[in-house]
Amino acid sequence: MTIEPFVASFVASAGFAVLFNVPWRNVGFCGLVGMVGWMIYETLRGVPVEPILATLTASFAVTVVSQLLAKACRAPIIVFSVSGIVPLVPGGTAYDAMLNVVQNHYDMAVQRAFEAFMLSGAIAFGLVFSEVINHAIRKAKL
Amino acid sequence: MEQATPTAGQISKVCMLAGKIMLENGAETYRVEDTMIRIAASYGMPNAHSFVTPTGIIFSLGGMDTQASLMRISERSTDLRKVVLANDISRRIGRGEMSAGEAYERLSEVDGSSAGYPFWIRLLVAAVASGCFLLMFEGSRPDFVPAMVCGGAGYAALNRIPRYIPIKLFSEFSAALAVGVLACLLVRSGLGHSLDKIVIGSIMPLVPGLLITNAVRDLMAGHFVSGLSKGAEAFLTAFAIGSGIAIVLSFFGGEGIA
Numbered sequence: 001m002t003i004e005p006f007v008a009s010f011v012a013s014a015g016f017a018v019l020f021n022v023p024w025r026n027v028g029f030c031g032l033v034g035m036v037g038w039m040i041y042e043t044l045r046g047v048p049v050e051p052i053l054a055t056l057t058a059s060f061a062v063t064v065v066s067q068l069l070a071k072a073c074r075a076p077i078i079v080f081s082v083s084g085i086v087p088l089v090p091g092g093t094a095y096d097a098m099l100n101v102v103q104n105h106y107d108m109a110v111q112r113a114f115e116a117f118m119l120s121g122a123i124a125f126g127l128v129f130s131e132v133i134n135h136a137i138r139k140a141k142l
Numbered sequence: 143m144e145q146a147t148p149t150a151g152q153i154s155k156v157c158m159l160a161g162k163i164m165l166e167n168g169a170e171t172y173r174v175e176d177t178m179i180r181i182a183a184s185y186g187m188p189n190a191h192s193f194v195t196p197t198g199i200i201f202s203l204g205g206m207d208t209q210a211s212l213m214r215i216s217e218r219s220t221d222l223r224k225v226v227l228a229n230d231i232s233r234r235i236g237r238g239e240m241s242a243g244e245a246y247e248r249l250s251e252v253d254g255s256s257a258g259y260p261f262w263i264r265l266l267v268a269a270v271a272s273g274c275f276l277l278m279f280e281g282s283r284p285d286f287v288p289a290m291v292c293g294g295a296g297y298a299a300l301n302r303i304p305r306y307i308p309i310k311l312f313s314e315f316s317a318a319l320a321v322g323v324l325a326c327l328l329v330r331s332g333l334g335h336s337l338d339k340i341v342i343g344s345i346m347p348l349v350p351g352l353l354i355t356n357a358v359r360d361l362m363a364g365h366f367v368s369g370l371s372k373g374a375e376a377f378l379t380a381f382a383i384g385s386g387i388a389i390v391l392s393f394f395g396g397e398g399i400a
Contacts, residue, residue, distance in 0.1 A: 008274040012346070015271030019297075019347060020168070021221040021258040038278065074233065075226050076173060078355060082222075086351040092279055092342045098384045099338070102392040124358040131362055 009038035009087055016083040026079055029069050033084035037062035041088060051115075052122045055088050059126025062088070067134055081127070090119035148242035150203055153185045156235075156242050158211050159249045161192065161199045163228045167221040168352050170359045171196065171368035177232045181245075184236045195367050196375075220352055227252045261301065268347040269294035276343030281336060285343075288325070288334035293344035296321040300348060311382045317348050318386025326394045341387060350379040 013034020017027045037058045044054035062084035063077075070077040093116040100109035148156075157178045164174045175192045178201060182190035189204030196218065202210035231248050234240045240248070259267075272293020273286040281289065296317040303313040321344045328334035353376035361369030 004277060008277040012271045012274035012278060015267040015274070016347075016351065018259055018267045019220075019264055019271075020352065021223045023223050023226055026226075074230075076169065076222075076229050078168070078170060078352070078359070079222050079226060082352050082355050085355055086346065086349060087275070087278060089346075089349050089351060089354070091275075091346055091349060092338075094380065094384065095338060095342050095345075095387065098388045099391060102388045120354070123354070127355070127358050128362055131359075 010035040013083040016086050030083040033080050037084045038087045055122040056126045059123045063130035090116045152242040156245050157181050167224040169225045170356045171365045172363035268297035272344040275346040281339035288328045289340045289343040292321045292324045297347050314382040315386045318383040322387045322390025350376040
C-alpha cells in the first residue's frame with residue numbers, strides 16, 4: 001500500500017475544514033478524521049466489500065472518531081464530522097447517473113441514481129448508529 | 143463569583159444573539175435550541191422555550207410577564223469558527239464565569255468579526271483539495287493540475303457570482319458549468335486525460351456536505367421541519383450541480399469519455 005491515498009485524503013479533508021472556516025488548531029484533526037474514514041472505505045473496497053456496506057462502516061467510524069475529538073477539544077461535533085463525511089459522498093456515482101441521462105440511457109441512469117441515493121442513505125445510517133451507541137454509553141455510565 | 147442578577151431583557155438578548163450566530167453560521171438546529179435554553183437556565187430562567195427553524199428563531203423565557211422574542215434569519219453561510227466561539231462562550235456562561243453584559247459584548251464581537259481565512263487561501267485550498275480528490279478517485283497523476291484549475295475555477299465562481307446575482311441555486315449551477323467547460327477544454331487541448339475523473343474531483347468542493355450532515359442530525363433529534371428543509375436544500379444544490387455538468391456533457395457530446 002502506498003502513502004499517496006493517506007496524504008490525499010488527509011489534505012482533501014483538511015482542505016474542506018479550511019473552506020468551512022474551522023479554527024486552525026482543529027484543521028489537522030479534521031484531516032485525520034477524513035483520512036480514517038477514507039482508509040476504512042478503501043480497505044473494505046479492496047476486500048472486496050459492497051460499496052454500501054463500506055460507506056456505512058466508514059461513516060460510522062468517522063462519527064465515532066469525531067465524537068471522541070469533540071469531547072477532547074470541547075468543540076461541536078459537526079466541526080469534525082463534516083470534513084470526514086465529504087470524501088464518502090457518492091460524487092462519482094451521481095456523475096455517472098447524470099452522464100447516462102444526457103446520453104439517453106435512462107435505464108442505466110435510474111440504476112446509478114438509485115445507487116447514489118442508497119449510498120447517501122448509508123452515510124446517514126452510519127451517523128445514526130454511532131449516535132445510538134454514544135447515547136447507550138452515556139446511559140450505561142449514569 | 144458575585145454579580146448583579148441580569149434582567150429578563152438582558153438574558154433574552156444574550157440568548158437571541160447566541161442563537162442567531164450559531165444558526166447563521168451552520169450549527170444544527172437542535173444545538174441552537176439547546177444552547178439558548180442552557181444559557182437561560184444558567185442565568186436562573188429554567189423554563190425558557192426556544193423554537194428554531196432554519197429561517198427564524200422564536201424564544202420565550204417562560205413565566206407570565208415575559209415577552210417572546212422573534213428573529214428572522216434570512217442569510218445563512220458556513221463559518222464554523224463562529225459556531226465554535228459561540229459554543230465556548232455558552233460553556234463559560236454555564237460555568238458561571240460570565241455576566242450577561244459581558245457575554246453580550248463578547249457575542250457581538252463574534253457576530254461582527256469577519257476574520258477567517260482570506261479568499262485566496264480558500265481558493266488555493268479548494269484547488270488542492272480538488273486535486274487530492276482526483277487522486278482518491280483513482281485519477282492519474284498528470285490530471286492533478288487540470289483538476290486543480292477546474293476546482294479552483296468552480297470555487298471562485300461559487301463565491302463571486304452571489305455578489306452580482308444573489309440566487310444560491312444559480313451560483314451553484316454556474317460553478318458546475320464552469321468546472322465542466324474548463325474540464326472539457328483541458329481534455330480537448332490534450333492537457334487533461336480523463337474527463338470524468340477531472341470533473342468528479344473538481345466538483346467535490348461544491349458538494350453540500352454540511353447540509354447533508356446537519357439534515358440527518360436534525361432529523362435524528364426529532365426536528366423534522368429543519369431536517370426536511372435542509373434535506374431539500376441539499377437536494378436542490380445537488381440538482382443544480384448535476385444540471386450544470388449535464389449541460390456541458392450534452393454539448394460536448396461526451397468526447398473524452400471512454
